[in-house]
Amino acid sequence: MSKPESPYPLxxxxxxxxxxTRHLLWSVAPGVIWIVxxxxxxxxxxxxxxxxxxGPYGQPQMPLTLDAFSQLAGFGFLGWSPGNLYTLxxxxxxxxxxxxxxxxxxxxxxxxxxxxxxxxxxxxxxxxVVPSWTNQVIxxxxxxxLLSPGTPxxxxxxxxxxxxxxxxxxxxxxxxxxxxxxxxLPFMVLPLYAAFEKLDxxxxxxxRDLYASPLRAFWLAVFPxxxxxxxxxxxxxxxxxxxxxxxxxxxxxxxAMMLGNLVASQFAGGSNWPLGAAGALxxxxxTFGGLFAMRRxxxxxxxxxxxxx
Amino acid sequence: xxxxxxxxxxxxxxxxxxxxxAIALRNLHKRFGRDAVALDGVDLDIHAGEFFTLLGxxxxxxxxxxxxxxxxxxxxxxxxxxxxxxxxTTPPHLRSVNTVFQSYAxxxxxxxxxxxxxxxxxxxxxxxxxxxxxxxxxxFIKLGALMERRVNQLSGGQRQxxxxxxxxVCEPDVLLLDEPLSALDAGLRNQLQVELQRTxxxxxxxxxxxxxxxxxxxxxxxxxxxxxxGVIQQVGPPQTxxxxxxxxxxxxxxxxxxxxxxxxxxxxxxxxxxxxLRLEQPLAEHERHGMLLIRQEVIELGPEVPEGYNALxxxxxxxxxxxxxxxxxxxxxxxxxxxxxxxxxxxxxxxxDRVTVSICPEDxxxxxx
Numbered sequence: 001m002s003k004p005e006s007p008y009p010l011x012x013x014x015x016x017x018x019x020x021t022r023h024l025l026w027s028v029a030p031g032v033i034w035i036v037x038x039x040x041x042x043x044x045x046x047x048x049x050x051x052x053x054x055g056p057y058g059q060p061q062m063p064l065t066l067d068a069f070s071q072l073a074g075f076g077f078l079g080w081s082p083g084n085l086y087t088l089x090x091x092x093x094x095x096x097x098x099x100x101x102x103x104x105x106x107x108x109x110x111x112x113x114x115x116x117x118x119x120x121x122x123x124x125x126x127x128x129v130v131p132s133w134t135n136q137v138i139x140x141x142x143x144x145x146l147l148s149p150g151t152p153x154x155x156x157x158x159x160x161x162x163x164x165x166x167x168x169x170x171x172x173x174x175x176x177x178x179x180x181x182x183x184x185l186p187f188m189v190l191p192l193y194a195a196f197e198k199l200d201x202x203x204x205x206x207x208r209d210l211y212a213s214p215l216r217a218f219w220l221a222v223f224p225x226x227x228x229x230x231x232x233x234x235x236x237x238x239x240x241x242x243x244x245x246x247x248x249x250x251x252x253x254x255x256a257m258m259l260g261n262l263v264a265s266q267f268a269g270g271s272n273w274p275l276g277a278a279g280a281l282x283x284x285x286x287t288f289g290g291l292f293a294m295r296r297x298x299x300x301x302x303x304x305x306x307x308x309x
Numbered sequence: 310x311x312x313x314x315x316x317x318x319x320x321x322x323x324x325x326x327x328x329x330x331a332i333a334l335r336n337l338h339k340r341f342g343r344d345a346v347a348l349d350g351v352d353l354d355i356h357a358g359e360f361f362t363l364l365g366x367x368x369x370x371x372x373x374x375x376x377x378x379x380x381x382x383x384x385x386x387x388x389x390x391x392x393x394x395x396x397x398t399t400p401p402h403l404r405s406v407n408t409v410f411q412s413y414a415x416x417x418x419x420x421x422x423x424x425x426x427x428x429x430x431x432x433x434x435x436x437x438x439x440x441x442x443x444x445x446x447x448x449f450i451k452l453g454a455l456m457e458r459r460v461n462q463l464s465g466g467q468r469q470x471x472x473x474x475x476x477x478v479c480e481p482d483v484l485l486l487d488e489p490l491s492a493l494d495a496g497l498r499n500q501l502q503v504e505l506q507r508t509x510x511x512x513x514x515x516x517x518x519x520x521x522x523x524x525x526x527x528x529x530x531x532x533x534x535x536x537x538x539g540v541i542q543q544v545g546p547p548q549t550x551x552x553x554x555x556x557x558x559x560x561x562x563x564x565x566x567x568x569x570x571x572x573x574x575x576x577x578x579x580x581x582x583x584x585x586l587r588l589e590q591p592l593a594e595h596e597r598h599g600m601l602l603i604r605q606e607v608i609e610l611g612p613e614v615p616e617g618y619n620a621l622x623x624x625x626x627x628x629x630x631x632x633x634x635x636x637x638x639x640x641x642x643x644x645x646x647x648x649x650x651x652x653x654x655x656x657x658x659x660x661x662d663r664v665t666v667s668i669c670p671e672d673x674x675x676x677x678x
Contacts, residue, residue: 205381213402
């Protein structure tokens, strides 16, 4: 005979779980609920909207179509125009350029901080981080003041013939790049600093001892050790840079729009939710693609070892 | 590293002493910061094909000296020549010197094979030749099965072998070893000591070995330099350094404890806290101060005193049974004297026993304080 049926089937069920499992379920539940409600469901909604038709007042409605994507690709009632494609390419280019330049600035900076005396290190890191405590908009306005016509920087650029007379360095693509670099520098410096701080210098000495010139010792013994930090920083910089809204909005003027501005304008203006959703979806896919590529690169460069991004 | 006479790769030079590998250090000084002196005037000649050990406590300057040989540190003063060529300011990648690091410093992102091939690749050795030499050293050091492993999949002893192979494959004039055995357990260490010493003898390469373990130094070395405070205290073959230490520091570092200050001298009689002892011959004028060393193992405990020996009366205060030998802590005239007796199956003295201590005059060594 089997044992008597419990009058409380649920209780019997929960008793069959080990205390550890129950504990785990309780502790992850709030997080799971949060992610489902505020990430999974809205994302699904967004994906749905991207495939819907734009209604007369900009609201999404049935039937399901690919109209939003063809609009994003530039097809409208007036035939094809490259505007949106330019925006997409500009976003990619600005992201690549800014990330690359941030690496160029942050790499030596992080190294320099890591070899400083202990009491200076915290101070130097603070100096890197402190600007990001100020509101993004205010910082962008700061740059506007620095780059507008008549400022020393603008005059200097005029003197070298980089811009025409009575012009400013803002609004321009250059100002956007500068703004992105300025904004995201700390996100590159910090992971790189962490990598440099635990750098095993014995490996560098071993490489030097085994006939590697200083340059090759850097490439073969230092760089691989900083690679995880570099990849982490690249992710932290490039993903938000790709979807950046404030910097191109304020420093770019109308002609330096990035994908984030395009998406925002479709929602905020209430003009075309499906188009905005399609833009956001493309952004998401590009991000996933980028992350995947980085993992591959990281894996190859570190010789098959898993690089956690 | 294990030597089997049949499988001897012919490209590895055997018993050939390379004249290019003699080392001369002249008046080397090295300071770190303002007042931390690591080396304070080191003069040293290391012969070609020698197994030479730098021995001393931590902070004595031995590792700094090794790093100067490798080119990883530059001396503040003095010069360094290898094979008659001044290399004082030559950067490490242009010296025919390789190092086995204390931490091994293997490249974690490379396989065992690529770690070993690293030096040859940097030197620009052609791929085929490189493969051949890597394979050869892998056979020599018995690494065959590990070649495709990653470094973090190796045990301590295996890492040590890879580090050694990585350095040896470059066939340097001089191989530097920075306490390469200190991280290993005692059994493996003893085994590798023997293997390392055999390898060196077989290759005829100059080895400069750093350690703080005097037994390790004695087992492996042709000659030992004992360092303290950035100064070389004594250089010599293990037997000389052990049996005739030049001063109290070297004596204590080599493990001796029975050191007694000389109070007064008359002829061949010397008075110390232990009482009056007769030496083999009278001390010279300049030797009439300093200390006397009586090695633990030369002390005889027995009822009969051999002819001509010094005889002292003592009491056993402590006995340490170590299997192959027995250590006694004796009290003689209120002074502690340690004696070691081989365990030959004789009756052991018990704590509290009165014993007669005999010391041959020949075995009493005078040294500087």
